[in-house]
Amino acid sequence: MRLIYREFTLRDGLSWNNLVALVRANARAAIDNDKPLKVIVTQAEAKRRSVQNRYYWAAVITPIAEQAWVGGRQFSKESWHELYGRLFGVCEDITLPDGEVVTRRLSTTDMTVSQFSEYCERVQAHAAQDYGVEFS
The missing domain is CATH 1.10.3790.10 (NinB)
Structure with a gap:
């Protein structure tokens, strides 16, 4: 299993649905491969422009x-x-x-x-x- 890395900025229902879909589709396989998913929640702040x-x-x-x-x-x-x-x-x-x-x-x-x-x-x-x- 390749390393999964995705970031979602929850601006609307679609981005929430995409996050849930990613977890739903990959959580079991990640656990079975002894590499459980890690979820970090923080407020988004952009890097300086x-x-x-x-x-x-x-x-x-x-x-x-x-x-x-x-x-x-x-x-x-x-x-x-x-x-x-x-x-x-x-x-x-x-x-x-x-x-x-x-x-x-x-x-x-x-x-x-x-x-x-x-x-x-x-x-x-x-x-x-x-x-x-x-x-x-």
Whole structure:
């Protein structure tokens, strides 16, 4: 039996019917093959959108790189992106094979729409307050 992987967003009766049909058609065989189906229920939230990413680079990071001065110098957009990712990004702890637990920053591509919106707001607020950056 091949590995079954399907995601359903329950927007209407048809998507519910499709979910039920998939379970009904495969549950017994999966149990018989000692690989029972696993059902996870969560609220759907989309990953951040490309339009949000374009906004972030054009309307958030670019003004910071153009206006902010630290210690008498300016920094690249990539430097600011890295700084703010470390300050406000989504992080997770992972355990390495030697037992060390390290915190790693997830890419902004892994953020949801609402996480990325909040992230942009925090970056702008910080840049305005700490570096006097003005956003239009």
